[in-house]
Amino acid sequence: MVKISFSNDVRHEICSSVNDKDKRFACLYGMLLFCRTLTRERICFQSESSTSAALFKSLFKAVFHIELSESEHIRKNGTVLHSYDIEGETASAVFEKYKISGYERVIDSEIIATNSLGVFTAGVFLACGSVNDPSKEYHLEFACPEEGISEQLLMLLNDIGVNAKKMLRRGQNIVYIKGSESIEDTLTFIGATQCTLELMNTKIYKDIRNKANRIANCDAANIDKVVKSAMKQIEDIKLIDHSLGLESLSDELREVAQLRLDNIDMSLQEIGENLSEPISRSGVNHRFKKLAKLADEIRCGGIKHEK
Incomplete structure (x- = not known):
């Protein structure tokens, strides 16, 4: 028709x-x-x-x-x-x-x-x-x-x-x-x-559809950002493991590092909820910043390979 x-x-x-x-x-x-x-x-x-x-x-x-x-x-x-x-x-x-x-x-x-x-x-x-x-x-x-x-x-x-x-x-x-x-x-x-x-x-239909598309695009961008961030964290953790060994880390840093290695798709909030002593998203982020700083020091030669 x-x-x-x-x-x-x-x-x-x-x-x-x-x-x-x-x-x-x-x-x-x-x-x-x-x-x-x-x-x-x-x-x-x-x-x-x-x-x-x-x-x-x-x-x-x-x-x-x-x-x-x-x-x-x-x-x-x-x-x-x-x-x-x-x-x-x-x-x-x-x-x-x-x-x-x-x-x-x-x-x-x-x-x-x-x-x-x-x-x-x-x-x-x-x-x-x-x-x-x-x-x-x-x-x-x-x-x-x-x-x-x-x-x-x-x-x-x-x-x-x-x-x-x-x-x-x-x-x-x-x-x-x-x-x-x-x-x-x-x-x-x-x-x-x-x-x-x-x-x-x-x-009205077009406005709702456009809003849904914007949300989907935003979600996709956020997922992309989370994955890239997780990959960087894993790269830092593996460098630390190869250079110093994860056992050289404090208990709280080692636990968050191991959770990330085992769960690339976990958000910071989910990692915080799965720790032996749960902490906030910002607390998890603070620990990853410590790991990142340690990895950067290794890359710059400030900490020598000990393994």
Whole structure:
């Protein structure tokens, strides 16, 4: 089974929320204003999403009472591009109904009631938006058809408290959002609340997984450190044994040295607990420092070989 993308999940949820006359009008306005071609002579709405394409056709019929014909183009990469061409009197009717300027694309706030602003932005997302799978990357973007309209969208998003930015990618004006919280706010604003919850759950899972990885990495580093320390201690003890003999050591140093030789994987605390007279970790560490100092003196020739 092919897994539906997170972007398509968002589109499906938006479609189910556009369910009354005002919402249909506002959503279609967003889709038209951010579609590929928008002139009085020709309007062309294109999308690789069959969900967005189907909703555009449905909304256009609801608002203008006209049944549009869809054409499909199969691209080299195998994706299907769904297209609707609106020309002549129908295109003029769209411009008149939505009071669209023939010179530039402008978001007309008078057309959209305050409670329809989110639905309008949902239409913009359906026309040119996409969002990455949150398990991989936090990124939502709008590939806008013109620079002027991208600036207006950027201001709209910033006005609702979303930290959006703008860039030019291969000649195309991109308005994008990176932070997970801003993406959550955007998805909620455009009516995709279930997808917002999914993103939040994914973020929690990623945070827990990352924390677990950090702990595991820390544990691995600590184990590495303990093993290296134990190897150094054994090297010192063997040098002392070879040069002076362990019997030359005091009872307390000899006991800790023998425990280390027999148990390379023991921590200092475990060695301290297994002594005939248990001592603290710092006490064990102090004894190993004495052994290390004695071994260094042997290496420097301060104590001669006696065996």
